[in-house]
Amino acid sequence: MNKQLMYGTHAIGEAAIQAGCTCYFGYPITPQNELPEYMSRRLTEVPGGVFIQAESELASINMVLGASVAGARAMTSSSSPGISLKQEGISFLAGMELPAVIVNIVRGGPGLGNIAPAQSDYFQATRGGGHGDYRIVVLAPASVQELADMTFAAFDLADEYRVPVMVMGDGMLGQLMEPVVMPVRKKKKLPEKDYILTGAKRRPARLVKSLILDTKAMEDHNWKLMRKYRRIEQNETRWESFLLDDAEMVVIAYGTAARIARGAINRLRREDESIRVGLIRPITLWPFPTDVLKKASQKIKDFFVFEMSAGQMVEDVRLALDGSGTIHFYGRPGGVVPTPAELARSIARHYYQSQRKQKK
Amino acid sequence: MKGKIVIDKEFCKGCQFCIAFCPKKAVQISAKRNTKGYAYAEYDKTKKCSGCATCALVCPEATIEVYRE
Amino acid sequence: MKKVFSRPKSLRKVSMHYCPGCGHSIIHRLIAELLDELKLRDKTICVPPAGCAVLAYYYLDIDMVEAPHGRATAVATGIKRVHPKNLVFSYQGDGDLAAIGTSEALHAANRGEQITVIFVNNAVYGMTGGQMAPTTLAGQKTTTSPFGRDPKIEGPPIRVCELLATLHNTSYLERVAVNSPAHIKKTKNALRKAFEHQKKNTGFSLVEILSPCPTNWRMDPLQSCKWIDEVMVKEFPLGVLKEVKC
Numbered sequence: 001m002n003k004q005l006m007y008g009t010h011a012i013g014e015a016a017i018q019a020g021c022t023c024y025f026g027y028p029i030t031p032q033n034e035l036p037e038y039m040s041r042r043l044t045e046v047p048g049g050v051f052i053q054a055e056s057e058l059a060s061i062n063m064v065l066g067a068s069v070a071g072a073r074a075m076t077s078s079s080s081p082g083i084s085l086k087q088e089g090i091s092f093l094a095g096m097e098l099p100a101v102i103v104n105i106v107r108g109g110p111g112l113g114n115i116a117p118a119q120s121d122y123f124q125a126t127r128g129g130g131h132g133d134y135r136i137v138v139l140a141p142a143s144v145q146e147l148a149d150m151t152f153a154a155f156d157l158a159d160e161y162r163v164p165v166m167v168m169g170d171g172m173l174g175q176l177m178e179p180v181v182m183p184v185r186k187k188k189k190l191p192e193k194d195y196i197l198t199g200a201k202r203r204p205a206r207l208v209k210s211l212i213l214d215t216k217a218m219e220d221h222n223w224k225l226m227r228k229y230r231r232i233e234q235n236e237t238r239w240e241s242f243l244l245d246d247a248e249m250v251v252i253a254y255g256t257a258a259r260i261a262r263g264a265i266n267r268l269r270r271e272d273e274s275i276r277v278g279l280i281r282p283i284t285l286w287p288f289p290t291d292v293l294k295k296a297s298q299k300i301k302d303f304f305v306f307e308m309s310a311g312q313m314v315e316d317v318r319l320a321l322d323g324s325g326t327i328h329f330y331g332r333p334g335g336v337v338p339t340p341a342e343l344a345r346s347i348a349r350h351y352y353q354s355q356r357k358q359k360k
Numbered sequence: 361m362k363g364k365i366v367i368d369k370e371f372c373k374g375c376q377f378c379i380a381f382c383p384k385k386a387v388q389i390s391a392k393r394n395t396k397g398y399a400y401a402e403y404d405k406t407k408k409c410s411g412c413a414t415c416a417l418v419c420p421e422a423t424i425e426v427y428r429e
Numbered sequence: 430m431k432k433v434f435s436r437p438k439s440l441r442k443v444s445m446h447y448c449p450g451c452g453h454s455i456i457h458r459l460i461a462e463l464l465d466e467l468k469l470r471d472k473t474i475c476v477p478p479a480g481c482a483v484l485a486y487y488y489l490d491i492d493m494v495e496a497p498h499g500r501a502t503a504v505a506t507g508i509k510r511v512h513p514k515n516l517v518f519s520y521q522g523d524g525d526l527a528a529i530g531t532s533e534a535l536h537a538a539n540r541g542e543q544i545t546v547i548f549v550n551n552a553v554y555g556m557t558g559g560q561m562a563p564t565t566l567a568g569q570k571t572t573t574s575p576f577g578r579d580p581k582i583e584g585p586p587i588r589v590c591e592l593l594a595t596l597h598n599t600s601y602l603e604r605v606a607v608n609s610p611a612h613i614k615k616t617k618n619a620l621r622k623a624f625e626h627q628k629k630n631t632g633f634s635l636v637e638i639l640s641p642c643p644t645n646w647r648m649d650p651l652q653s654c655k656w657i658d659e660v661m662v663k664e665f666p667l668g669v670l671k672e673v674k675c
Contacts, residue, residue: 023511050510054503055536062500062533066476066507069494074507092497197492197508199515201471207486209495364430375450375643375650381610398449414610416434420454421445422461426434 003181008144008174011182012103012167013038015148016075018182019155021101023050023074025063029082030115031171032105036077048072057082061089061102068098069208071196073155077103079171080121081112083129090164091130094225095210097195099158101151102136103167105174108335116335117170117256122312125166126286133222135229137165137236138285140254144178150283152183159190161232168285170308172256172337229287238283239292243269247278249302249328249351252293252317254282256337257306263340264347277304277347285313293320302354304328304347308337326354363411363428365403371423372400378415378424384408387415437461439470439490446484450650452607452640453482456549459607459617460520461489463624469516474508476501476519478526481555485520499530502537505544516627518545524554527563527587534593541598541632545623548589548635551642552661559645563587566664571645590637590670600632602670606639606662608654615667622675629675639665 006014013035016024024039036053043049050067054060060076067074078086083104093100106121108114125138137157139150147169154165197206212218242262244250253261258281268275280296282289293303303325305314310333318327328350332338365387367378372394378387378401386407394400403409411428436442440461447454464470470491477485479498486493496504501519509517526534526548537544553571554560561574564586568577578586590602601623605616616638623634639661641653648656 023507025507048511052506052510052540055532058500059503059506059533059536062497062503063507063510065496065500066494066504066509067511068507069504070474070508070511072511088497089500092495096495197474197494198512199472199474200490200492205490206492208493209486211483211495362430363433371444373449377450377650377654380651380654396444411430411433413434417610417613418455420447420449420451420458422436422440422454422458424434425432425436427430428433429430 003179005177006144006180007034008147008169008176009034009105010038011144011148011180012077012151013042014182015151016101016155017042017046018185019073019152020185021073021075021155022046022048023064023067023072025052025054025060025067025074025076026078027054027057027060027082029079031107031174032077032079032103034174035103057085058088061086064100065089065093065098068093068100069197071193071198075101075103077105079105079107080109083121083124087130090136091128091132091134092210093164094128094134094136095132096208097162098208099162100164101154101158101167102164103151103169106168106170108333114335115171117172117308117337118333118335119170119255119257119308120310120312120333121168122285122307122309125168126288126316134225135286137163137232139165139167140283140285141167141169141173142255142258142281144173144176145180147173148180149183156188156190157236161228163228163232168255170256233287236284237287237289239289240281240283242279242281244278244280244296246276247300248276249304249354250296250300251277251279251304251306251347252282252313253279253306254285254313257308260338260340260343261306264344267340267344268348275348275351277351288316288320290320293317297321297324301325302328302351304330304350306330306343309333361410361428363409363426365409365415365427366425367401367403368423369394369400369402370396371421372398373421374398374400375420376401377418377420381414381418383412383414384410437465439464441488441490443487445488447481448644450641450643450653452551452638452642453549455607455613456547456616456638456640457485457488459613459620460547463617463621464491467621467624469624472514473516473518474512476505476508478519478521480522480525482520482522482549499525499528500533501525502530502533502542502544502546506537506542509542509544513543516624518547520547521549522555523550523552523562523564527589538593538599538633538635539596543627543630544633545627546635547620548637549640550637550665551640552586553642553645555642555645566660586664588665590635593635594671598632599635599671600673601626601634604637604639604665604667604670606657606667608639608641608657626675631673631675
């Protein structure tokens with residue numbers, strides 16, 4: 001397909017269609033309304049396409065559950081307060097092992113917060129978000145191309161592991177216009193959907209549920225989920241690095257923050273050739289690239305975490321490093337998007353202080 | 361019309377709907393209990409069951425089979 | 430002699446967990462009978478509720494998926510939109526449909542989703558131990574209205590059929606009961622009609638069934654059947670509330 005200029009939210013929608021998504025259910029909330037708007041038109045052109053503007057977030061995630069158990073590729077999208085409401089359904093999807101794609105265009109919080117880009121839903125997303133022992137795969141794109149690629153990939157991941165997958169962007173990525181090449185669906189071997197409900201014709205009746213009253217059976221189910229999550233950790237952890245080879249300090253940032261961090265690192269290296277700062281950018285927030293950080297800590301002792309939040313991913317960095325290395329933190333909660341120059345100043349201050357300390 | 365009923369006593373919970381609604385009063389409560397501990401309903405062969413199936417219609421446990429000539 | 434009545438095929442041969450005299454088990458059997466008679470068993474998908482009847486999936490031998498409490502109509506919507514030719518019904522209690530799931534039910538009805546809701550009204554939360562429900566009668570004592578429901582404080586009971594009858598896209602709404610042979614027959618007919626309406630895509634259909642809950646009403650099974658006739662029906666009059674041409 002040709003390169004085209006697209007809005008982030010539209011790129012998500014089109015990528016979903018290209019991935020074979022036939023069902024979209026959602027409820028309006030800023031800053032992601034262009035996505036349901038796009039889907040409301042686009043799904044009329046898709047055979048079997050279903051678009052429902054639901055009465056609530058609760059209804060929309062449960063319509064996703066229904067469409068998913070019926071065998072369709074289904075998605076919903078929202079922004080932070082709406083995602084909180086969807087947690088009930090996400091927990092059920094996880095418990096029932098049903099695939100689904102959920103897009104969160106994160107905005108400032110807590111509460112109604114604001115409609116500016118933020119990363120304050122990291123905890124909610126990476127810890128499952130709802131009740132019970134479970135995880136969902138969380139993808140963190142940083143460009144319109146990646147919004148498309150990761151939304152596209154999310155459907156395969158969801159079907160492969162029978163898990164809910166979240167694509168987590170923010171208001172900036174959603175509103176951004178960038179050139180994008182739409183991914184094209186190729187034949188991929190995915191597990192047969194032998195659990196879906198179609199009416200029990202020439203087969204025993206099927207049952208999809210999350211209620212397991214027997215505690216031992218419930219424990220077994222939990223361990224089964226955990227084994228699946230370990231497999232996901234082994235196979236699907238994704239990250240990228242930038243200027244890491246000579247780095248003495250590594251910035252850790254994801255999504256929009258990683259874009260800003262790149263700008264800041266380029267600026268610093270341009271201004272002072274002696275500054276050796278690199279970047280590790282988690283692409284999957286869960287599973288978190290723990291091993292990559294661990295490995296980096298054998299060589300690098302300074303880790304600078306930058307988030308558009310008061311500090312959430314920094315806890316995963318701390319867990320990953322497990323005491324090795326020093327963690328520096330720069331956080332901007334509430335929807336503030338700092339400039340690369342602002343971030344560069346903070347990185348430089350920590351970098352020079354650390355260098356001085358080492359010389360002593 | 362002649363009929364008869366067969367009650368699977370192990371499914372019976374003794375709600376007595378069948379007894380209350382039988383027009384021929386052909387169902388009675390047993391003096392014995394089933395393995396669940398319920399005093400169960402049983403067919404009173406001395407009465408004239410017509411096979412109308414009212415007992416089966418009201419039985420919550422779907423445990424009454426009705427036969428008719 | 431010929432066998433004229435036996436357990437329907439779509440009802441598995443297992444003992445149900447319901448209390449003696451519970452209406453759920455009668456309703457389950459009626460559904461199973463209809464699925465057998467209309468040969469719909471292998472086309473049906475059911476969404477059972479949170480509550481006593483969640484375990485319906487051990488009894489009805491059809492495809493089933495659990496829904497979170499109150500969300501059955503949303504889940505059923507998703508299924509039916511993907512499989513428009515299947516018979517899709519939700520089975521919901523009064524707390525499920527008329528309290529936590531009011532929004533989902535109302536909007537599914539308003540959109541005219543081609544689904545059937547089997548709404549079991551027993552005026553209490555059964556599974557959780559007999560708390561006040563949105564359909565608890567004025568003055569009725571429950572574990573959370575120990576002095577009787579006071580309509581001035583707790584509101585009067587909600588009449589779901591009447592509420593939904595005002596919506597344009599509802600096609601068939603009837604209130605029935607399972608407390609006597611005649612009423613049980615009527616209930617079966619109402620369910621049959623609702624399924625037929627769904628087959629013909631006339632819109633959203635709902636059958637409200639007044640159902641005895643002897644345990645939480647603190648009555649014996651026969652008393653609770655009487656109570657439906659003498660008390661409950663006065664608040665929830667039986668009959669067809671709405672029917673469009675099928």
